[in-house]
Amino acid sequence: MGDYPSRSASTRAGGSSVTARHARSAGSGVSPIPPDDLDGSRPPLGGGGALPRKARFSMEAGFRGLTTAAGAMVLVIIVAIAVFLVSKAVPALQANTENFLTYKAWFPNDAEPKFGIAALAFGTVLTSVLALIVAVPIALGIALFLSHYAPRRLANPLGFVIDLLAAVPSVVFGLWGRDVFREPVQDLSVWLNKYFSWLPIFGGDGPFGRSIMLGSLVLAIMVLPIVTSLSREVFQQTPLMNEEAALALGATKWEMIRTAVVPYGKPGVIAAVMLGLGRALGETIALALTLGIVFNISFNLIQSGGNSIAANIANTFGEANATGRGALIASGLVLFAITLVVNMAARAIIYRRREFRDSAA
Amino acid sequence: MSLLEQEVPGVVMTPDHIRSKKLPWPVDLGIAVVALAVSAAVVYGLGIGNWVLVVVLGVAFYLAGMFAAASRVEGRRSARNRLWKTLIYGACLLAILPLASVVWTLVSKGAARLDGDFFGSSMNNIGARDANGGAYHAIVGTLQQVGIATLMAVPLGVLGAIYLVEYGRGKFALTVRFFVDVMTGIPSIVAGLFILAFWVLIVSPWFNNGTPRFSGFAASLALTVLMLPTIVRSTEEMLRLVPGPLREGAYALGVPQWKTILKVVLPTALPGIVTGIMLAVARAAGETAPVLLVAGGAAAINFDPFSGNQSSLALFVYQQAGDASRYAPDRAWTAALTLVALVLVLTIAAKLLARRNRLS
Numbered sequence: 168m169g170d171y172p173s174r175s176a177s178t179r180a181g182g183s184s185v186t187a188r189h190a191r192s193a194g195s196g197v198s199p200i201p202p203d204d205l206d207g208s209r210p211p212l213g214g215g216g217a218l219p220r221k222a223r224f225s226m227e228a229g230f231r232g233l234t235t236a237a238g239a240m241v242l243v244i245i246v247a248i249a250v251f252l253v254s255k256a257v258p259a260l261q262a263n264t265e266n267f268l269t270y271k272a273w274f275p276n277d278a279e280p281k282f283g284i285a286a287l288a289f290g291t292v293l294t295s296v297l298a299l300i301v302a303v304p305i306a307l308g309i310a311l312f313l314s315h316y317a318p319r320r321l322a323n324p325l326g327f328v329i330d331l332l333a334a335v336p337s338v339v340f341g342l343w344g345r346d347v348f349r350e351p352v353q354d355l356s357v358w359l360n361k362y363f364s365w366l367p368i369f370g371g372d373g374p375f376g377r378s379i380m381l382g383s384l385v386l387a388i389m390v391l392p393i394v395t396s397l398s399r400e401v402f403q404q405t406p407l408m409n410e411e412a413a414l415a416l417g418a419t420k421w422e423m424i425r426t427a428v429v430p431y432g433k434p435g436v437i438a439a440v441m442l443g444l445g446r447a448l449g450e451t452i453a454l455a456l457t458l459g460i461v462f463n464i465s466f467n468l469i470q471s472g473g474n475s476i477a478a479n480i481a482n483t484f485g486e487a488n489a490t491g492r493g494a495l496i497a498s499g500l501v502l503f504a505i506t507l508v509v510n511m512a513a514r515a516i517i518y519r520r521r522e523f524r525d526s527a528a
Numbered sequence: 529m530s531l532l533e534q535e536v537p538g539v540v541m542t543p544d545h546i547r548s549k550k551l552p553w554p555v556d557l558g559i560a561v562v563a564l565a566v567s568a569a570v571v572y573g574l575g576i577g578n579w580v581l582v583v584v585l586g587v588a589f590y591l592a593g594m595f596a597a598a599s600r601v602e603g604r605r606s607a608r609n610r611l612w613k614t615l616i617y618g619a620c621l622l623a624i625l626p627l628a629s630v631v632w633t634l635v636s637k638g639a640a641r642l643d644g645d646f647f648g649s650s651m652n653n654i655g656a657r658d659a660n661g662g663a664y665h666a667i668v669g670t671l672q673q674v675g676i677a678t679l680m681a682v683p684l685g686v687l688g689a690i691y692l693v694e695y696g697r698g699k700f701a702l703t704v705r706f707f708v709d710v711m712t713g714i715p716s717i718v719a720g721l722f723i724l725a726f727w728v729l730i731v732s733p734w735f736n737n738g739t740p741r742f743s744g745f746a747a748s749l750a751l752t753v754l755m756l757p758t759i760v761r762s763t764e765e766m767l768r769l770v771p772g773p774l775r776e777g778a779y780a781l782g783v784p785q786w787k788t789i790l791k792v793v794l795p796t797a798l799p800g801i802v803t804g805i806m807l808a809v810a811r812a813a814g815e816t817a818p819v820l821l822v823a824g825g826a827a828a829i830n831f832d833p834f835s836g837n838q839s840s841l842a843l844f845v846y847q848q849a850g851d852a853s854r855y856a857p858d859r860a861w862t863a864a865l866t867l868v869a870l871v872l873v874l875t876i877a878a879k880l881l882a883r884r885n886r887l888s
Contacts, residue, residue, distance in 0.1 A: 225784075226784065226786055226787075227784050227785060227786050229786075230786035230789075230790075231695055231786070233687060234687045234688070234690045234691035234694070234695055235691050235695065235696075236687075237683075237684050237685075237687035237688040237690075237691060238687075238688045238691035238692060238696060238701070238704045239704065240684055240688065240756075241688060241704055241707055241708050241711060241756065241757070241760070242703065242704060242707055244711070244753060244756070245707050245710070245711060247722070247726065248714070248718065248719075248722045248753075251722055251725040251726045251730075252718075252721060252722060252725055254725065255725040255729065304619070305619045305622060305623050306623075307619075308615065308616045308618075308619025308620065309616075309619055309620050309623055311616050312616050312617065312619070312620045316613065316616055316617070327879065330875075330879070331872060331875055331876070332627055334807070334810050334811065334814070334871055334872070334875045335630070335814070335868055335871065335872075336813075336814025336815070336816070336842055336864075336867055336868070336871060337814070337816070338814070338816045338842050338845045338846050338849075338864065338867075339630070339634065339814075339845070339864045339867065339868055340630065341846075341849070342845060342849050342860060342861070342864055343629070343630045343633055343634070345849065346633070346637075346857065346861075347629060347633050348626070348629075358577060358581075362576065388626050388627065388630075391623055391627075392627075395623075419605055419606055419608075419609035420609055420613070421608060421609040421612040421613065422605065422609070424612075442713060445713040445715075446713070448715065449713075449714070449715020449716065449717060449718065450715075451715070451716065451717045451816065451817040452816045452817060452842075452846055455846075456846070456849060477715060477717045477817070480717055480721070480817075480821070481717070481816075481817055481820060481846075484820065484821060492724070492729075495721070496721050496724070496725055499717060499718050499721040502715060502717070502718060503714070503715070503718045506713055506714065506715055506718070507710065507713075507714075509713070510709075510710045510712075510713035510714075511710055513713075514706060514709045514710055517709075518706070
C-alpha cells in the first residue's frame with residue numbers, strides 16, 4: 168500500500184482495455200491454435216489443413232491452467248482462513264461457561280473456562296477510532312502540503328521519506344512508544360487530569376501512563392504515513408484543468424483546493440482512511456507494548472488500562488492451553504470479520520470510482 | 529476607445545497595481561511575537577503549565593490574531609486562505625516531531641550494543657545479569673523465514689498476476705481481483721492464527737509423532753499469506769503497463785500466448801516486478817505477530833527451519849522489550865536498529881530500481 172511503483176501511468180500506455188482487446192484478437196486470428204479454443208472443437212484457423220492439429224495437452228492450456236490455479240489460490244486461502252479458524256474456535260466456544268459476546272474478562276485456561284470478547288472488541292475499536300481522529304486531519308494536511316503547497320524540490324524527497332516511514336516495522340513504534348513517548352504522554356495526562364477531571368474521559372486518580380491515550384497516539388503515528396501516502400497519490404491526480412478553472416474564476420488557493428481537489432479526491436481519501444482503519448484494527452505489537460492490559464469497558468483515556476484483541480493474543484498466547492488457544496483463535500476470528508468488513512467497504516468505495524482503482528492500492 | 533486605453537489620472541494599469549492589498553510580513557511576524565508573549569504571560573502568570581502549553585496557546589492566539597488582521601487588510605476570503613495555509617504547514621511540522629524522535633531514538637539508543645558480539649552470538653545461556661548476548665540466532669531466523677516465504681510467494685503471486693492480466697475474464701477474475709485487494713488488509717496476527725490452526729495444530733503432528741510443533745517453516749507460511757496479495761497487486765500493475773503492440777508483435781510472428789508472456793511480457797516488466805517483490809519482502813521481514821504465534825521464539829541458534837523453535841529479529845525485539853534484565857533494552861534497541869536498517873535498505877533499493885524502470 169502506497170509502495171507500489173508508479174501507478175498513475177497505468178491509465179495511459181497500454182491500459183488494461185487496450186491490452187485485452189489486442190491480445191485476444193491477435194491471438195485468435197494468427198496463432199494456429201486459437202487461445203480461446205480450449206476443447207479443440209473448431210477447425211484450425213488460417214490456411215487449410217497445413218497447420219498442425221490441436222494437441223490434446225498443449226503448453227498453452229497447461230500454462231493457462233497453472234496461472235488460473237495460482238489466481239484461485241487467493242480465494243482458497245481466504246476460505247481456508249475462515250474454515251480453520253472456525254474449526255479451532257468452536258470447541259473452545261462450546262467449553263465457554265460465559266457469554267462470549269458480552270462477558271468482559273479472559274480466563275480461558277481455568278477448569279471452567281470463562282472468556283468474552285466485549286472488553287477486547289471495545290478497546291480495539293476505541294483505540295483505532297481515536298488514532299484515526301488524530302491522524303487523519305494531520306495526514307490530509309501533509310498530503311495537501313506535498314501535493315499543492317511544497318515546492319517540487321522539497322515535496323519529492325519528503326514524500327520518499329513518508330513512504331519509508333510506512334515501511335518501519337510496528338515493533339519499533341511500539342518500543343519507542345513504551346520507552347520514549349510514555350513520559351510526555353504521562354505528563355500530559357497528569358495535566359489534563361488536574362484541570363479537566365470534570366470530564367469523564369480525563370477523570371480518575373491514576374496511575375497514568377500506559378493508557379488508551381498512549382496506545383492510540385502511537386497508533387496514530389503509525390497510521391499517519393499510510394494515509395498520507397495514499398491521499399497524496401489521489402490529490403496529485405486531480406485534473407489540472409479543474410484546478411486552473413477554479414483559479415481562473417478567482418478562487419484563492421484554499422478555495423481551489425476545497426472546490427476542485429477535495430471533491431475529486433474524496434472517494435480515494437475515504438478509501439485511504441478505511442485502509443488505515445483496517446491497519447489500526449489489526450495492529451498487534453505496538454499496542455501490546457503500550458496499552459495497560461486491563462479488561463474493562465471504560466471511556467477513560469488517561470488512566471492506565473485498555474486492551475485490544477490483537478494485543479491480547481500476543482500477550483496471553485504464551486500461557487494458553489488448548490482451550491485458551493481456541494479462545495484466542497475465536498477472538499482472532501472476530502478481528503478477521505471486523506477487518507474484512509472494513510476492507511471490503513473500502514474496496515467497494517474504490518471500485519465505484521474507476522479512476523482510483525489502480526491508484527489507491 | 530477600449531477600456532484599457534482610458535487613462536485615469538494617477539492610476540497605472542500594471543499587474544502590480546491590480547493586485548489586492550497584502551498583509552505585510554513584519555505585521556505577520558509581530559502578531560506571532562505578541563501572541564507568544566501573551567500566551568507566556570497567561571500560562572506563567574496563572575501557573576497552569578510549562579513551555580509546551582505556551583507554544584500551543586501561542587499558536588492558537590497567533591491564528592486568531594492573524595485571521596483578524598488579515599480579514600481587515602485583505603478581506604475574509606484571503607484571510608481564510610492564509611489560515612488554512614498556516615494550518616497545513618503546521619500539520620507538517622507537527623507530524624515531523626514524533627517521526628524525527630523515533631529516528632533519533634533508534635540511532636542513539638541502538639548504537640549502544642552495535643558490536644561484533646551482538647552479531648556473532650545468540651542468547652543461549654545468557655542470564656539476566658549478563659551484559660553480552662546477541663541476535664545472531666534471530667538474524668538467521670529472519671533470513672531463513674523470509675527467504676522461504678519469498679520462494680513460495682513469488683511464483684504464486686506472479687502467476688496469479690499473469691492470470692489476472694492475461695487470461696482472467698469475467699466474474700471469476702473480478703472476484704479474484706477483489707479478494708486480492710481484501711487480502712491485503714488481513715491483519716498479520718490473523719494470518720498467524722490461521723497457520724497456527726492449520727499447520728502447527730493439524731498438519732505438523734503428522735510429522736512429529738502426534739505432538740504439534742513450532743517451526744520456522746510455519747512462520748514462512750504465515751509470511752507467504754501476508755506477502756502474496758502485495759506481490760499480486762504490484763506485479764499486476766506492472767504487467768498492465770507493458771504496451772499492447774509488444775504482445776501483438778509476438779503474436780504476429782506466430783508465438784503462442786504462453787511463450788509471449790514468458791519471453792516478452794515478463795522480461796519487459798521485470799524491474800517493476802522485482803521492485804514490488806522487494807517491498808513485500810521488506811514488509812514481511814518486520815512482522816512480529818505471526819512469528820510469535822507459529823515459530824515460538826528461541827534463545828539458541830537453530831539452522832533448521834523445518835523443526836524446532838526459531839526466533840526472528842522482530843520477535844527478538846519484542847521479547848527483549850518484555851525482559852526484566854537491565855541489559856535487555858539495549859539489546860532490543862540495537863536489534864530494532866538492525867531490523868530497520870534491513871527493511872530500509874530493501875525499500876530504498878526497491879525505490880531506486882523503480883526509478884530506473886522504463887515502463888513507469
